[in-house]
Amino acid sequence: MSPTPANLAERRRGLRIKQCRAVKVYEPRSTRYYPGQTADISLSGLRLTLPLSTPLVSGNTLCLHIASNSNSAIASRHQMLQARVIWLQRESTELVVGLELLSSAAIQSSAA
Secondary structure, eight states, X not given: OOOOHHHHGGGOOSOOEXXXXXXXXXXXXXXXXXXXXXXXXXXXXXXXXXXXXXXXXXXXXXEEEEOSSTXXXXXXXXXXXEEEEEEEEEOSSEEEEEEEESOHHHHHXXXX
């Protein structure tokens, strides 16, 4: 059974802050970018929503860019953060995903 948001609460290492920011996810298996939105963010991970058709699998690694504001340009792939898909939940209109950041130091500047 894969973890869900409800049973991950006790595993969180840090405080999560509700924050809605645009994200761009690069999924290497499909070599495509997908738009998304953060729901909450912390130093070690984040929860975001993506289009339902995004081809993610738990355990896979992807790259993402978190916009600093609504007018922010999307960064190149070399400027993106690496993250691992910890859990995913397909809802009727979107995919909700829990990610663990593989470079937690890099998120400090994005979360501030």
